[in-house]
Amino acid sequence: MQLTPGTCYKINTRTIAALQQFGEYEFVVAVIHANDTSDSVVFEFRKILGATSNEQEIATQQAVETHADGFSLEDITGKPLNLVQFEKESAFRKWMEEGVATLCDCNL
DSSP, X not given: OOOOTTXXXXXXXXXXXXXXXXXXXXXXXXXXXXXXXXXXXXXXXXXXXXXXXXXXXXXXXHHHHOOOTTOOOBOTTSOBSOOGGGTBHXXXXXXXXXXXXXXXXXXX
């Protein structure tokens, strides 16, 4: 199954260690580009569902939109800056199978 540009997904942060400092919450992303052949995908952060802080919004957008062509990026403390699920279509589909990511209306 190929992800389709323009579709949106609701993501639960329960398994995203890089965002755990803000507790468990949900946010919406939109597929911008997906390619089965190269197993690549690009997402755009849309919004956090519920109450949020500027710091939380910045960290979430960074997690979704930071790309390194499959390489792992870390800050000076060793905290990951990019997530493979937002770079590899197969990894994101695994999140879908696990219920971490679910198809949703882009106007949530």
